[in-house]
Amino acid sequence: MQIKVAKFGGSSLSSAGQFKKVSDIVKSDKNRRYVVPSAPGKRSGNDDKVTDMLYACYDAVAIGKDFEEFFAPIRKRYTDIIEGLKLDLSLEDEFATIEKAFSENCGRDYAASRGEYLSGIILAAYLDFPFIDAAKVIFFDVNGKLDAPHSYQALTEMSHENEYAVIPGFYGSMPDGTIKTFSRGGSDITGSVVARGVDAEIYENWTDVSGFLVTDPRIVEEPQVIETITFKELRELSYMGATVLHEDAIFPVRTAGIPINIRNTNRPSDPGTMIVPPRVGEIRHGSITGIAGKKGFSVFHIEKDMMNQEVGFTRKVLSVFEKHGISFEHLPSGIDTMCIVVNSSVLSGRADMLAKEIKSAASADSVEVITGLSLIAVVGRGMVRSKGMAARLFTAIAKANINIRMIDQGSSELNIIIGVDDYDFKDTVNAIYNEFFG
Numbered sequence: 001m002q003i004k005v006a007k008f009g010g011s012s013l014s015s016a017g018q019f020k021k022v023s024d025i026v027k028s029d030k031n032r033r034y035v036v037p038s039a040p041g042k043r044s045g046n047d048d049k050v051t052d053m054l055y056a057c058y059d060a061v062a063i064g065k066d067f068e069e070f071f072a073p074i075r076k077r078y079t080d081i082i083e084g085l086k087l088d089l090s091l092e093d094e095f096a097t098i099e100k101a102f103s104e105n106c107g108r109d110y111a112a113s114r115g116e117y118l119s120g121i122i123l124a125a126y127l128d129f130p131f132i133d134a135a136k137v138i139f140f141d142v143n144g145k146l147d148a149p150h151s152y153q154a155l156t157e158m159s160h161e162n163e164y165a166v167i168p169g170f171y172g173s174m175p176d177g178t179i180k181t182f183s184r185g186g187s188d189i190t191g192s193v194v195a196r197g198v199d200a201e202i203y204e205n206w207t208d209v210s211g212f213l214v215t216d217p218r219i220v221e222e223p224q225v226i227e228t229i230t231f232k233e234l235r236e237l238s239y240m241g242a243t244v245l246h247e248d249a250i251f252p253v254r255t256a257g258i259p260i261n262i263r264n265t266n267r268p269s270d271p272g273t274m275i276v277p278p279r280v281g282e283i284r285h286g287s288i289t290g291i292a293g294k295k296g297f298s299v300f301h302i303e304k305d306m307m308n309q310e311v312g313f314t315r316k317v318l319s320v321f322e323k324h325g326i327s328f329e330h331l332p333s334g335i336d337t338m339c340i341v342v343n344s345s346v347l348s349g350r351a352d353m354l355a356k357e358i359k360s361a362a363s364a365d366s367v368e369v370i371t372g373l374s375l376i377a378v379v380g381r382g383m384v385r386s387k388g389m390a391a392r393l394f395t396a397i398a399k400a401n402i403n404i405r406m407i408d409q410g411s412s413e414l415n416i417i418i419g420v421d422d423y424d425f426k427d428t429v430n431a432i433y434n435e436f437f438g
Contacts, residue, residue, distance in 0.1 A: 002031040003159075003200040007169060007191030010041025010049055011208040012265035013119055016084025023126055025206065025268050034159070034198055036169045036191040037123050039115025040077060050077060050115040051170075051184075058111035061102050071099060078118050089125045091118060110179040113171035116187060120168035129164045137197070138172025138190060140180045146172075146193070148252065155197025167194055188246035192260075196252040203253050203260045205245055210264040211273030212237075212244050215291040219426050220433045226290055227271070230278045233289045233379050236415050240292035240377040250275075278381060288389075288436050291429055293376035295422045297329065298347060299406065300340040300355060301368040308335045316362040320354060329375070330417060332408040339406060341419070344371060373405060374425040378432060379415045390416065396435035402428050 008022050026032045039050040057070040075095055082089050098114050117133070124131035137154040139147040151172070158165065169187025174180045182189045188205060195203035211225040212234070229237075231254045238247040244262055253260060260275040307313055314331075317338065321328055330341040347354070355367040378393060393416065397404060406419030420428050 002202075003033050003198055004029065004031045004202050004204055005034045005036065005191055005195040005198065005200045006032045006204045006206060007036040007187060008038060008265065009187065009205075009207045010038040010051070012041075012206050013037055013039075013123070014041045014043045014047075016081045018265065019081060019085055019123065019126060021265050021268075022123065022206070025265065026127055028268075031201075032204070033164045034194055034200070035123065035127065035129065035166045036187060036194055037116060037119040037166065038169050038187040039119055040081070048073075050074060050119075051112055053077075054111050054115055055108070057102065058106075058108055061105060067099075067102050071095075071102070078122065081122060085122070085126050087122070087125055089122065091121065094118060094121065107178065109171065109181040113168075113179050113181050116168035116170045120166050124166035127164075127166065129166045130162045132158055132162065132165045132167045134168045134171050134190060135173040135177075135179060137167060138193060140172055140174050142175055144174070144180060146182075146189075148193070148196075151193055152197040155194055156199070159198040182248075183246075185246040186248075188249035189252075192249040192252040195258050196256050199256075200258055203258055204263055205249075205260055206263045206265045207244065208264065208266060209244060209262075210267055210270040211262045212242070212275070212290070214289075214437055215429055215433055216242070219429045223433065224437055225270075226273050228274045228276060229289055230276060230381055232278065232414055233381060234275055236377060236379045237290045237292040240375065240417075241294045242290065242292040245275075288378055288380035290379050291376065291432050292379070293374055293425060293429060295374045295425055296344045297341055297373040297375055297419070298344045298351060299370040299373055299419070300342070300358060301370060302338045302340070302358060302362070302364050303336060303366045304362065304364045305336055307338065313362055314338070317358055317364075320357045320361050323357075324350065324354065326354075330406075330408050332406060341373070341375070341406070341408075370405070372422045373419045374422050374428070375406075375417055375419055376425070376428055376432070377415045377417050381414060392435055393418075393432060396431045397428060400427055400431035402431065 006026060012018055012022055026035055041049050053074050057067050060067045060070050078091055101110060121131055137158050139150045141147045169190035171179055171181045191203055191205060212229060214223045214226055217223055231250050257277050261272055263272040264270050326342060326346050328340050328342050332339045351369045355369050358364060359367045402420055402424045404418050404420060408417040
C-alpha cells in the first residue's frame with residue numbers, strides 16, 4: 001500500500017468546520033495514513049492563533065500574573081471544536097496537566113507545543129486513528145538540533161506498529177525528556193521528517209492556498225500557481241522571501257527523493273504545486289518558475305585599482321564583517337570593484353564605521369554605502385541558458401522606466417538577482433511578471 005503523509009496547517013484546523021474538511025480529505029484516500037496537525041489558526045482576520053494565545057499565557061506566568069484569564073479562551077477554543085464535531089471526548093485531564101505545568105513555569109517551548117498536542121488528540125479521535133505524541137518519535141540532540149537518525153528510526157518502528165496515526169507537528173523531545181519546538185511554522189518540518197521516517201511516496205502539505213504562487217499576491221494581483229518546481233528552485237525563492245512552506249522542511253524529503261505536494265484544504269480538488277527533485281536533462285527554455293524579493297538592503301561599494309591582482313583582498317574585506325558578526329547576502333564584483341550586500345537591519349547605525357574599517361583594512365581607494373536597495377530574484381531551471389532570457393528581463397524593466405542598481409547571476413544557473421531602489425520594488429516585480437506571465 002502506498003503511504004502518504006498529510007500535514008495540515010493552522011488555517012485548516014481553525015474550527016470544527018475545518019476539522020470536518022480535514023477528515024473528508026484524509027478519508028477520501030486510504031493512502032493518507034499519517035496525519036500531522038498544527039495548532040488552530042485564525043478563524044477570521046481579527047482572531048488569534050492558538051500558538052500566540054499560549055505564548056501570551058506563558059508570558060503572563062513569567063511576570064507573575066494570574067494566567068487563568070489567558071488560558072480560559074484556549075480551553076474554550078478546543079471545547080468549541082469538540083462540541084462542533086459532536087465528539088465524545090473530554091480534554092479536562094489534559095487541561096489540568098497543562099495548567100499545572102504553567103504554574104510550575106514549564107518553559108516556553110512546552111507551552112507553545114500544547115496547541116499541536118491538543119489538536120492532535122482531537123483529530124485522532126475524530127478520524128479514529130491512534131494518537132502518537134511527537135515527543136515519542138521526534139528527537140533533538142543536546143544542542144537543540146534535530147536528531148534525524150534517532151527520529152527516523154523511531155518513526156519507522158512506529159509505522160510498523162501503526163498502519164495509521166496522528167502525530168502532532170512543531171515539537172519533539174530533548175535527551176532529558178523536556179519539550180523542544182522547531183521555529184514558527186515548524187509543523188512543516190515535522191511532516192517532512194515523518195514522511196522520511198515512514199518511507200512515504202509523497203508528502204502532502206495542506207494549507208489555505210492552491211499551491212506555490214509565481215510571486216507574492218500582495219504585489220501582483222492573482223498570480224499564477226506554479227504547477228511543478230524543483231527543490232533547488234524552491235530554496236532560491238524561499239530565501240528571497242517566498243513563503244508557503246518552512247524552508248527547513250525541504251531537507252529530510254529531498255535527500256530521500258520524496259516529492260512534496262502543496263494543497264488547499266478549502267479547494268481539495270485543485271492539484272496544487274508539486275515540489276520534486278530535478279529530472280535529468282529537463283530544461284524549460286524561455287520560461288521562468290517564480291519571482292521573489294525583499295526590501296531593505298545596503299550595499300558597500302568598494303573600489304581599488306588592481307584589486308584583482310591582490311591576493312587576500314576579499315578576505316581582508318570580509319574579515320571586517322566577521323569581526324562585527326555580520327553575514328553578507330551577495331558579493332558581485334568586477335576587476336577593480338566589489339559590492340558587499342547586507343541586510344540593512346543588521347547594521348544598527350554602524351554603516352559609516354564599517355566603511356571606514358573596510359577602507360583601512362583593505363587599503364581601498366573608496367568605500368561607498370548605498371542604502372534603500374531591494375533585491376529581486378528571477379528563478380528558473382535552465383533559465384540562464386535560454387537565449388534572449390536576460391534581454392527580455394532587462395528590457396521589461398527598462399520599459400517600466402526603472403533603473404537597475406545591481407545584477408548578480410547565481411552560480412547555480414538557477415537565478416538572476418537584480419537590485420533596484422526600494423521605491424521601485426513593486427513596479428519591478430509587476431514588470432517582470434507581466435513580461436513572462438502576462
